[in-house]
Amino acid sequence: MGKKTFASGGVHPPEFKELTEQLALEVMPIPARIAVPLSQCLGKPAKTLVKKGSEVKTGTLIAEADGIISAPVHSPVTGNVTGIGREHSGNGALQDVVLIRPSDRQEKDFFQPIEPAGASTEELLERIRLAGIVGQGGAAFPTYVKLSPPEEKKIDSLIINACECEPYLTRDYRLMLDRTSDLLSGTRIIMKILNLRKGYIGIEDNKPEAVRKLLQSTESDKDIEIISLKTKYPQGGEKMLIKAVLNREVPQGKLPMDVGAVVQNTGTAVAVHDAVIKGEPAITAALTVSGKGIRNPRNLIVPVGTSVKDVIDFCGGIHETATRIIVGGPMMGTTQHSVKSPVVKATSGILVLTEEEIPRGRETACLKCGRCVSVCALNLLPTRLARLSRLGRFEEAEKLHITTCMECGTCAYECPAHIPLVQWMRLGKRAVLRMQRNRN
Numbered sequence: 001m002g003k004k005t006f007a008s009g010g011v012h013p014p015e016f017k018e019l020t021e022q023l024a025l026e027v028m029p030i031p032a033r034i035a036v037p038l039s040q041c042l043g044k045p046a047k048t049l050v051k052k053g054s055e056v057k058t059g060t061l062i063a064e065a066d067g068i069i070s071a072p073v074h075s076p077v078t079g080n081v082t083g084i085g086r087e088h089s090g091n092g093a094l095q096d097v098v099l100i101r102p103s104d105r106q107e108k109d110f111f112q113p114i115e116p117a118g119a120s121t122e123e124l125l126e127r128i129r130l131a132g133i134v135g136q137g138g139a140a141f142p143t144y145v146k147l148s149p150p151e152e153k154k155i156d157s158l159i160i161n162a163c164e165c166e167p168y169l170t171r172d173y174r175l176m177l178d179r180t181s182d183l184l185s186g187t188r189i190i191m192k193i194l195n196l197r198k199g200y201i202g203i204e205d206n207k208p209e210a211v212r213k214l215l216q217s218t219e220s221d222k223d224i225e226i227i228s229l230k231t232k233y234p235q236g237g238e239k240m241l242i243k244a245v246l247n248r249e250v251p252q253g254k255l256p257m258d259v260g261a262v263v264q265n266t267g268t269a270v271a272v273h274d275a276v277i278k279g280e281p282a283i284t285a286a287l288t289v290s291g292k293g294i295r296n297p298r299n300l301i302v303p304v305g306t307s308v309k310d311v312i313d314f315c316g317g318i319h320e321t322a323t324r325i326i327v328g329g330p331m332m333g334t335t336q337h338s339v340k341s342p343v344v345k346a347t348s349g350i351l352v353l354t355e356e357e358i359p360r361g362r363e364t365a366c367l368k369c370g371r372c373v374s375v376c377a378l379n380l381l382p383t384r385l386a387r388l389s390r391l392g393r394f395e396e397a398e399k400l401h402i403t404t405c406m407e408c409g410t411c412a413y414e415c416p417a418h419i420p421l422v423q424w425m426r427l428g429k430r431a432v433l434r435m436q437r438n439r440n
């Protein structure tokens, strides 16, 4: 078992995982108010099926998918719908939410469990679609779409992304330790759907305990291979992982399926297990609450629609030194302007950071040091692309493959001139994607 990694670029930010890595996942109690967003995936928002006064149980379908790239939404609690509202999401945009007041008595409205050995591929895939599972690795793409590649794309490899390369986050680590057999069960269900005999779980070597436990659990059945990878950010990027595990390059503008691979996150595999074996739709988020600004760091299972504030309060509140709240990891997460925003299916962490944890510096002119170029694992030219984006020269940015950028933040982390490179990349990328849509 060698220490594999991707070819070029990458950085080693301080990990800060020690704040929560020893803390097992706990179930957070249901808060007094739930606001479930209709838009929780990379695609169209779901269409509401309930109205003010509707009574729902835990798992009741409250909004159906609107088209193929969309995911249904279920109630995370038993209670009464108090209205359909408009509230701010974590990125500041207004979104539609179903407001629910939880009841004292909680009842389940789950699907019938399925025994995977006797089920067809179609039945398993349909369960994943109906359960509203979305990718837990950040992009929140509907999982059933990713597991339905076109016939001409021959898939020969499934990789479970267990890198969790973002600093602070340890929820995937805890899923590996606390729900080992469920993770393997979910992985095998996905393998069955993709008609694969072999699957891989890629884990960074800063998680030896998880590697040991998974190796032990797969000892008698070699259908799943545990691959220990070098700890390097962004090892969890799909293209990086495919290079490290399979030694295959995904060409620019192409997808993992073009090289025969499907990548799923650890949390997604566990959600697949829950939907198939327990009949539970995607109604909770496993997340890490960490940072030196939070009083009691924790790893939690939180009902979707719980506000960031309620999660923070459950963790004892914030220290006076707290200066920033981020949803997600520090490299790719979103700084929150309001603590009212709700937890969604793909929320992986809530970080409360202090001044000392946020390296600040005044932005200066580019020093032409080339560091951003040498650390970009996708071999892009961040300095040039950021400049083109700033100048609105989007056609040129398109030619230099700005849409390939995975917004990993590595270039910005490394930049001594403190240029917000990733913000410019994000802006340019959106403008180019808009341009491309208008062209079609």
Ligand code: SF4
Pocket (backbone or CB within 6 Å): 375, 376, 377, 378, 379, 380, 381, 382, 404, 405, 406, 407, 408, 409, 410, 411, 412, 421, 422, 425
């Ligand atoms: S944010 Fe984009 S340009 Fe910057 S290092 Fe990551 S992939 Fe490269």
Ligand code: SF4
Pocket (backbone or CB within 6 Å): 365, 366, 367, 368, 369, 370, 371, 372, 373, 382, 383, 414, 415, 416, 417, 418, 419, 421
């Ligand atoms: S790292 Fe920053 S200062 Fe150096 S070339 Fe890139 S943008 Fe310029």
